[in-house]
Amino acid sequence: MRPRIVLHIFRKDLVETLRDRRTVVMAFVVPALIYPLLFTLLGSVVTDKRGELERTRARIAAWGPVPEDTLKAVEQQARAEIVDRRALPPPEPELEARTLVAAKKVHVVLLTPPGTSGPSTPVRVLADSTNVDSDAMERRVSRALTDHAAELLRRRMTALGQDAAAATPLDVREEDLADAARRGASFAAALLPYLLLVLVATSGFYAALDLTAGEKERGTLQTLLTAPVRSVEIVAGKYLAVLALTLAATVCNLGSIALTLSRATAAMEAGARFSLGLSSAGAIFLTVLPAALLIVALLMAVGVLARSYREGQSYLMPILLLVMVAGFASFLPGAELTAGTALVPLLNVTLLVHDILVGKAGATQITVVWAVSLAWAVLGILLAARVFQTEQVLLSGEKPWRDVLSPGLRQARGLTPGNALAFAAVLLVLTFYGSVLVERRGGVIALILVSQLGFFLVPSLLWCRLFRVPLRDTLQLRWPTGRGWAATVLLAAGGWSVGAVVWAQLLRFPGARAYSDWLGELLGKQGPLELGTALLLVALLPAVAEEVTFRGVVLAGLRRSGSRWIAVVGSALLFGLFHVNPYHVLAATAVGLLLGWVALESGSILPGVLIHLVNNGAQVLLDRIPALAERLQSPLVLVLALATTAAGGLLLRGSRRPAPEEPPGPAPLPLASP
Amino acid sequence: MIEARGLSKRYGEVVAASDVSFTVSPGEVVGLLGPNGAGKTTVLRMLAGVLTPTSGEVRVAGHGTEGEAFHLKRALGFLTGDTALYQRLTPREVLRYFGRLHDISEAALAPRIEALVARFRLSDFADRQCGKLSAGQKQRANIARAFVNDPPALILDEPTTALDVVTGRFLLEAFREARAAGKAILLSTHVLGDAEALCDRVVLLHRGRVLDQGTIPEVCARAGAQTLTEAFLARVGDEVAA
Numbered sequence: 042m043r044p045r046i047v048l049h050i051f052r053k054d055l056v057e058t059l060r061d062r063r064t065v066v067m068a069f070v071v072p073a074l075i076y077p078l079l080f081t082l083l084g085s086v087v088t089d090k091r092g093e094l095e096r097t098r099a100r101i102a103a104w105g106p107v108p109e110d111t112l113k114a115v116e117q118q119a120r121a122e123i124v125d126r127r128a129l130p131p132p133e134p135e136l137e138a139r140t141l142v143a144a145k146k147v148h149v150v151l152l153t154p155p156g157t158s159g160p161s162t163p164v165r166v167l168a169d170s171t172n173v174d175s176d177a178m179e180r181r182v183s184r185a186l187t188d189h190a191a192e193l194l195r196r197r198m199t200a201l202g203q204d205a206a207a208a209t210p211l212d213v214r215e216e217d218l219a220d221a222a223r224r225g226a227s228f229a230a231a232l233l234p235y236l237l238l239v240l241v242a243t244s245g246f247y248a249a250l251d252l253t254a255g256e257k258e259r260g261t262l263q264t265l266l267t268a269p270v271r272s273v274e275i276v277a278g279k280y281l282a283v284l285a286l287t288l289a290a291t292v293c294n295l296g297s298i299a300l301t302l303s304r305a306t307a308a309m310e311a312g313a314r315f316s317l318g319l320s321s322a323g324a325i326f327l328t329v330l331p332a333a334l335l336i337v338a339l340l341m342a343v344g345v346l347a348r349s350y351r352e353g354q355s356y357l358m359p360i361l362l363l364v365m366v367a368g369f370a371s372f373l374p375g376a377e378l379t380a381g382t383a384l385v386p387l388l389n390v391t392l393l394v395h396d397i398l399v400g401k402a403g404a405t406q407i408t409v410v411w412a413v414s415l416a417w418a419v420l421g422i423l424l425a426a427r428v429f430q431t432e433q434v435l436l437s438g439e440k441p442w443r444d445v446l447s448p449g450l451r452q453a454r455g456l457t458p459g460n461a462l463a464f465a466a467v468l469l470v471l472t473f474y475g476s477v478l479v480e481r482r483g484g485v486i487a488l489i490l491v492s493q494l495g496f497f498l499v500p501s502l503l504w505c506r507l508f509r510v511p512l513r514d515t516l517q518l519r520w521p522t523g524r525g526w527a528a529t530v531l532l533a534a535g536g537w538s539v540g541a542v543v544w545a546q547l548l549r550f551p552g553a554r555a556y557s558d559w560l561g562e563l564l565g566k567q568g569p570l571e572l573g574t575a576l577l578l579v580a581l582l583p584a585v586a587e588e589v590t591f592r593g594v595v596l597a598g599l600r601r602s603g604s605r606w607i608a609v610v611g612s613a614l615l616f617g618l619f620h621v622n623p624y625h626v627l628a629a630t631a632v633g634l635l636l637g638w639v640a641l642e643s644g645s646i647l648p649g650v651l652i653h654l655v656n657n658g659a660q661v662l663l664d665r666i667p668a669l670a671e672r673l674q675s676p677l678v679l680v681l682a683l684a685t686t687a688a689g690g691l692l693l694r695g696s697r698r699p700a701p702e703e704p705p706g707p708a709p710l711p712l713a714s715p
Numbered sequence: 716m717i718e719a720r721g722l723s724k725r726y727g728e729v730v731a732a733s734d735v736s737f738t739v740s741p742g743e744v745v746g747l748l749g750p751n752g753a754g755k756t757t758v759l760r761m762l763a764g765v766l767t768p769t770s771g772e773v774r775v776a777g778h779g780t781e782g783e784a785f786h787l788k789r790a791l792g793f794l795t796g797d798t799a800l801y802q803r804l805t806p807r808e809v810l811r812y813f814g815r816l817h818d819i820s821e822a823a824l825a826p827r828i829e830a831l832v833a834r835f836r837l838s839d840f841a842d843r844q845c846g847k848l849s850a851g852q853k854q855r856a857n858i859a860r861a862f863v864n865d866p867p868a869l870i871l872d873e874p875t876t877a878l879d880v881v882t883g884r885f886l887l888e889a890f891r892e893a894r895a896a897g898k899a900i901l902l903s904t905h906v907l908g909d910a911e912a913l914c915d916r917v918v919l920l921h922r923g924r925v926l927d928q929g930t931i932p933e934v935c936a937r938a939g940a941q942t943l944t945e946a947f948l949a950r951v952g953d954e955v956a957a
Contacts, residue, residue, distance in 0.1 A: 046815075046816060046818075049812065049815045049816060050816075053801075053804070053808075053812050056803075056804070056808075057801055057803045057804060060803040060844075061803060259799050259801075259802060260799030261799050261800065261801050261802075263765065263795070263799075264799060264800070264860075265816075266765045267763050267764075267765060267788060267791070267793040268788060268813055268816040268817065269785050269786070269788035269789040269816065269817060269818075270816050271785065
């Protein structure tokens, strides 16, 4: 895959889509207008209704021998007026009451059956809970009746010479612990996740449709297929264009919704206030990002199956409905983010956004949902890439799904960027859930052993076997040259010192410190580990297993993209992602960049294993010798370490043994005439 | 320059093309003729690397269809009724886009575009969106698009259909010039007059098979006909009518 060609396709598709008024209006203009209009209208309707109810006197019917002092108390306390007084109730009082309420003649009927005697007078309050006015007035009248009953009891106690206060053994007062901001956040948390997901889907809907089914219908997709571009470049360019539009529209609309809710929440929910801070908005955007990656991939994969714009609308509608169903979880009171729900695509994002808004979500939750969502997104992107490689789909043939699912196409030609990503996605899910299970049952030693061997090394070897690729070439099991080894020693010596200094700086951040403490606690759970055991578990095992996985299988697959940049950066990002904690992800990604580059330059996996081993081993030693760790925190050490690393890097360049020629890349074709 | 060797394409039980073989040499125009449904589009798509043959081999300027027909497509200009222009881009933007996809440097691309704009007389509408152009203007822009990489081989499917006489003549003249410049041109057309006027040889395709091929006099002689139209009708007309 050539990034510059992807960029050309991306730019063209972006320009073309932005010139399509329908897409721009549906993605940007309509939502930007609809939300303020909708919420302002709803808010004003709710506020007006609330004010109207407060101003209106309750219209009461009193049937039968309802005590006069009770009616007076209701008239005063509930701001009511008796509009229908009857000594005897009608033969069917419920039916008559329903008719009067429906005709808006009364809000509530008070009924005391004739012939009532004794110290307790029954008073039935007849109201219609489906009628907003009647329901509100019933609450007002009932409260007045309850207060009046308490007053009557106090009077009777006094008449009997008792202390009136004894009539109120419990003085109950309700007080809401949630302040206005929390009430506002709770209100928004029910609404915003749903709106966000639906926004992402609707923002990408028309752009995806236009660039897939629309292009097929207009015949321009076939024009593109005649150009010397690979299908993976086409799908990447189009995907990025739809994603960029979707994210831009989502950001605009998120801002619009946040502003609207900040104004409308108080009107919609009495005593509530809502404002979306920048950090929360950022966290929400990052949470929604992998969901957007998945939704756009699905829209593209399904959209391109359609032969016309109209057909595409029918095909994409189920995806929109699925997104709506997943987003609807935010309205369900019992739905919570658990290990199970974190696995369900889109639903996990809904629940996490909800938790972020109510202040329940932590960094680990965010990272786990992000990683799982990303794994789903990768699978979605692979599906889209596969569909775009099916000629029957691109040429509007009959039964395109038959070709998409045909075993002929399923058999991959060795490791490819697609199956490297699929492999990483499978490992990500396996590692996360497997780790939870193993940690609960087996403790830290079992956890490291199982994860390194069971989740990395063995699956990597099985993956190579499944795709029938030679281990020696795929994993680059070659002995480096003498110069390569010399460079490796310099890189290992300089690299871990730089790493130690950088990690020490990262530990200043509370999140990184908490993670480091947790790791230390985990490693010390079963008593301090022997140095040899610690080096084996934390240094040697990961150095071998993780290098085989990331600089072996993943790098080999990504190299087939034809771009060294994509191979190194992609494998480093995936390597980083497996380290869960955001600070550790950053550090591991940086290490991954170095290790990926070393693997390509040296043509061997072994230098990476040594650098990885030294890096992790040094961490174990530094944990045990704090004095040494402190000594390393000097500018001189950092300069020396950087110089050593740079020297190692320079020495490594061009040190690899001559290898068989790789497939030639596209060569520029000279123009026959200017 | 363009070679089809035993090309076949099957969709399940349906045979769209069967054992199709012919060549187009540099500086030659070969007409691919056949009634509707003869398999012309399938053959052209296979030659352009858009469709993978079930069996057989394609070579264009020495390149085959391996590796997503990458090098083959770089050596080819392809135009069919199905290859439309982007409605919301201008002809100049379309030329720039396809030039970039062909990896032509920006320095070489700008004069190349201007040369094509002048050659195909696009200047009056080169900066107007393609959706607002007439059929003739669109076809001229589309043919310019097929020439943007200055390919040694061209495949043109119905390039003059639905065009007025003036535009049709203008394009035929452009194809003659391309032939004179040494390009190999495969021309598929229903307009037998165009084929007679332009083609050095013709390939007669029917029901996915090559019925005959050769120079126009050779094909006419074998069919016992005076003109290409009579030869065409003699070979396929009765079956189509039936």
